[in-house]
Amino acid sequence: xxxxxxxxxxxxxxxxxxxxxxxxxxxxxxxxxxxxxxxxxxxxx
Numbered sequence: 464x465x466x467x468x469x470x471x472x473x474x475x476x477x478x479x480x481x482x483x484x485x486x487x488x489x490x491x492x493x494x495x496x497x498x499x500x501x502x503x504x505x506x507x508x
Contacts, residue, residue: 487495489505496504 482498484497484499484501487497489495492508494506494508496506498504
C-alpha cells in the first residue's frame, strides 16, 4: 500500500472484485488482468 502526504490510498478488496473479470497467468514472467468491459493489461513480473 502506498501512502501520499495528502492522499492516502487503501486497498479495497470489494472494489477490486467488482472491476476485475479475471487474471490470466500467461507464463512465469507475465500475467494479464482483464477488467469488466474487456479492457486488458499485461504485466511483466
